[in-house]
Amino acid sequence: MYSYKTGLKAFYDLVQALEQLPSIGKKSAQKMAYTLSIENKFLGLNIAHAIENATMNVQKCQKCFGLSESEICDICLDDSRLNGELCIIANPRDIFIIEDMGEFCGRYFVLESQNDLEHIDFALLNERISSEHIEEVIFALSPSLANEAIMLYVEDKISAPIKFSKIAQGVPTGIGLDAIDQLSLSRAMSSRVKL
Ligand SMILES: [Zn+2]
Incomplete structure (x- = not known):
């Protein structure tokens, strides 16, 4: 037909x-x-x-797994961002959101395999924590039971005695960072709580 x-x-x-x-x-x-x-x-x-x-x-940065147009992204190459803070996020797109906020001056690590924790590169993460003199790991994951478990798992795999915190109030449970308005996220970041 x-x-x-x-x-x-x-x-x-x-x-x-x-x-x-x-x-x-x-x-x-x-x-x-x-x-x-x-x-x-x-x-x-x-x-x-x-x-x-x-x-x-466009490819993924070999150090943070954020987006990059070369092997290592501009943030990972920028020594002025070595302030002892490492922000752990779920998705490369979350870097845009936090960068747009303009308040975080440290570096990032994307948990690429959130649903497959065995594949998170902890050797690389631990190496970065030591070579970049990280003193605080900030989890910028949306609050959910699954993410609470992920934070504990990651914390357990980090060998250095550092401070762990997570973004705080103003972030509703169960939604992605991209659904949160910038002011709420900014408040949540600045009033982060110790884990
Ligand atoms: Zn990078």
Whole structure:
């Protein structure tokens, strides 16, 4: 049977590709594909180029697992951020949120494998704590029972006698850092509590 879609393979390939993106449904994918392929071809080509560029150049920093365009990210290379504080976050995107706040001047460590604690690189974490003279590890994880357990597990695996703290009040339980407004997160960071 003839299908209208058969003659629109390129269009539907784009719709299908866009649909794979997190939080994009069929309708949004169709709207986006229409914009990119018909309404604003220039934007479409621009995005195609930006995607290609990003996939070729963006990688994870070998020290903190945050995003970087070289082996080691700018924060890990910046000696002025050696202030004895190491912030542990769940996701590389959380670095953007904390950096936007503009108050934290230490370095980061992303727990890449939160759901798979066995794969957290504790050798690297312990090596960094010692070589970067870390005195305080701050957990900026959203409050939840699972994250409480993660904090205890990580604390247990850190051999140096350092201070552990976690972000405090103003952060509702069970949601990600990206859902918290900046003022609340800023308060939570400055009034962090000892673990
Ligand atoms: Zn880094």
